[in-house]
Structures are given as structure tokens and as C-alpha cells.
Amino acid sequence: MGAMHLLLLTLSLLSLSTNAHNITEILSPFPEYKLFNSYLSQTKLDGEINSRETVTVLALNNAAMSSLAAKHPLSVIKNALSLHVLLDYYDGAKLHQISDGTTTSTTLYQTTGNAPGNLGSVNITDLKGGKVGFGSAVPGSPLDSSYTKEVKKMPYSISVIEISNPIIAPGILTAPTGSANITAMLDKAGCKTFAALLGSTGVEKVFETAAAKALTVFAPSDEAFKAAGVPDLSKLTNAELVALLQYHALPSYSPFGSLKTTKDPISTLATNGAGKFDLTVATSGDEVTLKTGVGSSRVASTVTDAPPLCIFTVDSLLLPEELFGKAPSPAPGPATATSPAPAVSTPTPSPATAPSPVFSPPAPPMESPEGSPSEGPSQSEESKSDKAAADVNTPALCKALLTVSASVVVSVFLA
Ligand SMILES: *[C@@H]1O[C@H](CO)[C@@H](O)[C@H](O)[C@H]1NC(C)=O
Numbered sequence: 001m002g003a004m005h006l007l008l009l010t011l012s013l014l015s016l017s018t019n020a021h022n023i024t025e026i027l028s029p030f031p032e033y034k035l036f037n038s039y040l041s042q043t044k045l046d047g048e049i050n051s052r053e054t055v056t057v058l059a060l061n062n063a064a065m066s067s068l069a070a071k072h073p074l075s076v077i078k079n080a081l082s083l084h085v086l087l088d089y090y091d092g093a094k095l096h097q098i099s100d101g102t103t104t105s106t107t108l109y110q111t112t113g114n115a116p117g118n119l120g121s122v123n124i125t126d127l128k129g130g131k132v133g134f135g136s137a138v139p140g141s142p143l144d145s146s147y148t149k150e151v152k153k154m155p156y157s158i159s160v161i162e163i164s165n166p167i168i169a170p171g172i173l174t175a176p177t178g179s180a181n182i183t184a185m186l187d188k189a190g191c192k193t194f195a196a197l198l199g200s201t202g203v204e205k206v207f208e209t210a211a212a213k214a215l216t217v218f219a220p221s222d223e224a225f226k227a228a229g230v231p232d233l234s235k236l237t238n239a240e241l242v243a244l245l246q247y248h249a250l251p252s253y254s255p256f257g258s259l260k261t262t263k264d265p266i267s268t269l270a271t272n273g274a275g276k277f278d279l280t281v282a283t284s285g286d287e288v289t290l291k292t293g294v295g296s297s298r299v300a301s302t303v304t305d306a307p308p309l310c311i312f313t314v315d316s317l318l319l320p321e322e323l324f325g326k327a328p329s330p331a332p333g334p335a336t337a338t339s340p341a342p343a344v345s346t347p348t349p350s351p352a353t354a355p356s357p358v359f360s361p362p363a364p365p366m367e368s369p370e371g372s373p374s375e376g377p378s379q380s381e382e383s384k385s386d387k388a389a390a391d392v393n394t395p396a397l398c399k400a401l402l403t404v405s406a407s408v409v410v411s412v413f414l415a
């Protein structure tokens with residue numbers, strides 16, 4: 001009992017230490033990055049940056065940023081700016097010590113699932129005369145941006161450096177033509193059952209209207225509908241089915257990074273008038289779990305992230321308490337009879353299952369390499385095999401050990 005409390009306390013202290021930096025705050029004293037900072041917030045890349053343990057932000061001054069922002073929609077700007085967030089630590093000194101003078105670094109764009117080959121990586125090359133060039137890692141791309149100066153560093157968690165021009169990967173500025181066809185995307189992502197229900201109930205239209213302003217969809221996979229214990233949806237009234245489907249969407253643009261930093265319960269499209277129909281978010285390392293009060297479901301992958309629309313797949317149906325909750329509530333009879341909790345809920349990451357393969361236990365959950373599929377390569381794979389990996393991991397290990405020992409000291413003190 002006491003040991004369990006100690007463990008839980010230690011784990012909660014560890015998770016408190018994950019949001020060590022706030023990019024909005026770091027850039028706010030610098031008027032020259034006002035536009036860049038504003039676009040990080042509008043695209044919600046700020047949440048992604050803040051939730052990362054080791055990042056380098058390649059900042060653009062107002063002139064460079066306006067050249068990029070002038071003629072593109074927000075979804076394109078988001079893709080382009082995602083290429084300016086390196087999932088590794090580079091300050092001025094490290095840029096000038098690149099082994100063999102050239103390397104590539106993975107970026108946030110790599111984690112979107114839209115980046116085949118080298119499209120999501122950046123080439124950093126130490127040019128003659130102390131100049132460091134940046135360009136897309138796609139072979140043959142020009143190195144037409146260069147390192148200007150350090151803006152802010154917090155080794156080895158975040159470094160902000162200024163570069164002269166936007167890094168443009170081939171094709172990254174091409175906006176998808178036409179409006180997004182949500183049903184088609186869901187079909188392709190293995191969510192045919194969900195897509196068919198949206199069509200047959202007319203909720204598809206509701207989603208399409210919402211998507212023009214802001215919409216996030218959590219689409220259960222076809223497997224989720226076949227799982228044991230899923231309530232018999234044919235027993236629901238039409239209004240209940242509509243509420244259930246609308247419960248799988250938010251009237252906001254909430255990409256993965258924003259979800260990861262969400263603390264308060266979030267409203268869904270089903271939230272209005274009677275019943276609250278909200279969701280809570282639990283984060284463990286790179287894994288995000290949605291909790292309904294009846295069960296929980298892991299956010300499995302990103303289907304699209306194009307502001308103001310975001311679509312994720314989830315492992316299980318989200319069953320709102322208002323329809324499937326506690327026995328005394330006027331829930332539909334058959335649904336209550338097949339109490340969904342045990343079969344539908346995805347096991348929440350517990351201390352016992354929290355993976356910690358990078359360091360010897362107890363490693364902090366945020367160092368977990370078990371990223372969700374949407375998150376692409378994990379921290380440990382992100383650093384390529386060059387000596388950069390060693391440079392980054394050694395301080396990271398020290399930091400992890402320090403965090404652990406600090407937490408243990410506090411736990412012992414409190415006990
Ligand atoms: C980061 O800083 C900005 C500006 O100070 C603030 O509005 C925002 O809430 C902060 N974000 C987090 C996650 O603390």
C-alpha cells in the first residue's frame with residue numbers, strides 16, 4: 001500500500017516534469033519573431049513543440065516568415081513549419097561540430113505520416129568559412145537557408161536558432177485540391193463501418209459543415225466495431241445513434257500535440273443541451289488515451305492533420321456515460337445489459353506496463369520509445385546513428401537520472 005502510493009507519487013511527479021518549456025513564452029520577448037510565433041500558435045505546433053523532450057526550433061524572422069505565409073493556406077503553412085522543428089538538439093556549437101560536416105535531422109513533419117522518404121528530414125551541412133547551410137534532405141535540394149544566430153537554449157531540452165530563409169521540401173507548398181472528403185478518407189483509413197454510419201444517419205453532413213470551421217474526428221477502426229462487448233447499436237434510437245457518432249468529434253481543431261497537453265474535460269459535437277457528453281484525455285509518454293467515464297480508447301493514428309480539420313483513428317468505440325453509463329441511469333436496456341466496460345476499454349498504461357527500455361528502470365515515461373504509429377520514429381530512433389545521437393543521449397540520460405532521483409527524494413520526504 002505504502003509502496004504503491006510512493007510509486008504513484010513518483011510517477012505523477014515525473015509526468016509533471018514533462019512540460020519544461022513553452023515556445024510561445026520563449027519567443028515572446030523577440031518582436032522579430034512575432035509572425036513566426038503567431039503561426040506556431042495558429043497551427044498548434046506550439047503544443048507539439050512543448051510536448052517534446054528534445055527539440056530545435058528553426059525560427060524565421062518576420063520578413064522570412066511573411067514570404068512563406070503570404071500566399072498559402074494554414075494547412076500548407078503548418079506542413080512547412082513542421083519542417084522547422086528538428087527532433088534533436090542543435091545549438092550553435094553543435095552545428096559547427098557535425099561529424100563529416102554534413103548530417104540529416106528528422107523533423108516534426110516526419111511524424112505526420114505524409115512524408116515518404118527523406119521528405120520529413122532536413123540536411124544540415126557545415127559549409128566552408130564557418131557557414132552552416134540548411135535544406136530539405138531530399139537529394140538534389142538546394143541548401144539555400146543558413147544559420148544566423150542562437151535565440152535561446154535550454155540544454156538539452158530546447159534550442160531556438162534563427163535561420164535566414166524557409167526550408168522548402170519538394171511539393172510541400174502544394175495545397176490539396178478541393179474540399180476534404182471525410183468519408184473517403186475514413187474508408188481508406190480502415191474505418192468503413194464508422195463512415196457508413198455517418199452516411200446513413202446524416203451525421204456526415206454535420207461533420208462536413210463543422211470541418212469548414214474546426215473539427216477533430218476520432219474514428220473507431222473496423223476492428224473496434226467487432227470487438228467483444230460492443231453494444232448492439234441497432235438497439236439504439238436514431239437520436240441516440242446520432243449522439244453516439246457526434247460524441248466521436250470535437251468542434252475544435254485539436255491535433256496530437258494539443259491533445260497531449262489537454263488537461264480539462266473537452267466538449268464534443270454531442271455536447272449541447274441535456275447531458276454533457278465530454279471526454280477526458282490521459283497522456284503517457286507519446287500515447288494519448290481518451291476516457292469517457294465508461295471506458296477508454298487509445299488514439300492510434302493520424303489520418304489527416306490539415307487545419308482546421310484533424311482526423312484520428314481510435315482503437316475502441318467511445319461510449320458516453322450519458323448513453324451507456326451507470327446502471328440506474330435511463331440508458332437503453334440492451335446496451336446496459338452488455339456492459340461494455342471490460343471488453344471495450346483499452347488497458348490504460350499502468351505503472352506496471354509503462355515501457356522503459358531506453359534506460360534502466362525507473363525511466364520516466366516521456367522517454368518511452370513506444371510512440372503511437374502516427375508519431376513516426378521515436379526519440380531513440382530519431383537521432384541517426386552519427387555521433388549526434390551520443391551527444392544528445394548522454395545529457396538526456398543525466399537529466400532522466402536527475403529527475404528520477406529528485407522525485408525519489410521528494411517521495412521519501414513526503415512519506
Ligand atoms: C505558454 O505561454 C503562453 C504565453 O505566456 C501562455 O498563454 C500559454 O498558456 C502557455 N502554455 C502552456 C502550455 O503553459
Ligand SMILES: *[C@@H]1O[C@H](CO)[C@@H](O)[C@H](O)[C@H]1NC(C)=O
Nearest residue numbers: 102103104123124125140141
Ligand atoms: C546534404 O546536401 C549536400 C549538398 O546537396 C550533400 O552533398 C550531402 O551529401 C547531404 N548530406 C546528407 C547527410 O545527406
Ligand SMILES: *[C@@H]1O[C@H](CO)[C@@H](O)[C@H](O)[C@H]1NC(C)=O
Nearest residue numbers: 179180181182183184185187
Ligand atoms: C466522397 O467519397 C465517397 C466515397 O469515395 C463518395 O461516394 C462521395 O460521393 C464523395 N463525396 C463528395 C462530396 O465528393
